[in-house]
Every structure is written in C-alpha cells, then in structure tokens.
Amino acid sequence: MRLMVIGAHAGDAEVTCGGIIAKYSKRDRAIIVHMTLGEKGHFKLSAEEYGLQKRSEAEKAAKILGAEVVFLPYKDAELPTDSEVKFRLCDLIREHKPDVLVTHWKGSIHRDHRSTYLNVRDAVFYAALPAVKREKSPFRVKALYYAENWEDPYGFKPQVYVDISEEFEVWREAASVYAFARGETGFPYIEYYTCLFRLRGIESGFKYAQAFMVPEAQRKVRMKELP
DSSP states (O other), rough: OOEEEEEEEEEEHHHHHHHHHHHHHSEEEEEEEEOOTTTTTSSSHHHHHHHHHHHHHHHHOOOOTTTEEEEOOOOOTTTOSHHHHHHHHHHHHHHHOSSEEEESSSOSSOOOHHHHHHHHHHHHHHHOOOOOOSSSSSOOEEEEEOOOTTTTTTTTTOEEEEOOOTTTTHHHHHHHTTTTTTTTTTTHHHHHHHHHHHHHHHHTTTSSSEEEEEOHHHHTTTTSSOO
C-alpha cells in the first residue's frame, strides 16, 4: 500500500504525519509532496536563505522517514488554487499511484493550507477520470484523509486513529531536523505534537497515535484504521 502526503509547506507533512509516513515506508512506499518550501516563515533569514535551509531539512527528514520527496515550485503565502496546480498534482498521483493520500483539512487559519485542500480535492478527482487525458493513465486513490494540524482546527473532528507507538521516535528524529519544529520561529511544534499524539493514543488505547478526519462520502463506508 502506497502513501502520499501533500503538505502546503516543507515540514507540514513530517510534523503532522511522520508516524504514518515511517509506517508506510516500511510496508511499501511513502511519498512526501511539498507545495512550497515555507520559505517566508523565518524572522531573521531571507526567503532565499530560509528556502535553501528548508529544502535541505526536508531532504534529511525524508531520508530518516524512509520516504521519497517531491518539491513543487510554488511560493510560500502565494500558493494558487487553479487548474495548473490541480493538473500538476493529478500527474503526480497518476505517476506514483498512492493507495492512500493525506493532506490538509480546509478549516485552516492559513491560506496555503486551504489552497492545498482545494487543489488536492480536485486533483484526486481528475486523476481518476479516464476523460482527463494526460501523459499517465488514470488512477483512483482508494482513500483520502485529512491530517490533524494545529493551524487547521475549524471543524476538524478526529475519526480515524493510527497507532504510531513503534514509529514515534523516528517521527521525533525527523521532525527535529526542522529548525521551526524545534521552536526557532516561536511555536514549540515538537512539544505540542508529542502531547497531542500521546492524547490521541490515550483516547484510542495506544501509547501514541495520529488522528485523521475522513471526507463525508468516504465516511459512510470506512471508519477504521488507514488501509
């Protein structure tokens, strides 16, 4: 079973989903897609300097998690929601053929997160349509999930819990590669998500767990752990 996680900024996927990325990379393949580098998020470094740093951090984190990494060329805080982006993602889905895809929930305080949600939603639809003629043949993602992210809280309800107890330390190592996750830009990401994953573990009977939300249509047929 192949996993693809699409994040708005380098670090989003690893911090929120590093546990399942490590889990899937052991089973088959895991692909991390960064829509932007998140290069404008540092108070002292220029966007160019921070972009180079984030790209290096993303490559190191992916290696620790055992994942492949794809960088798209969009700019932080300027991610468009349009056909060009959607068809680029459609092509990636058809190329890598993920059985499971995880991305941002729409109820976010961050514009790039909301744009990622919209672009991914349509890209998954386009990728499955035979009438959409692209270089690669059509492919249908079996399951779409939304990651739990402190910046995407509005309307998010945890519905699927995945045990990441065995992968927790790998997640922590990968997340720690990122300066922002260590708290350099102000928010204590690693501390926050360590507590969150422990809380979700308590709720679900695991030591550590990551929680996900399911699209409405999918909710009617799937209320269990990710495939």
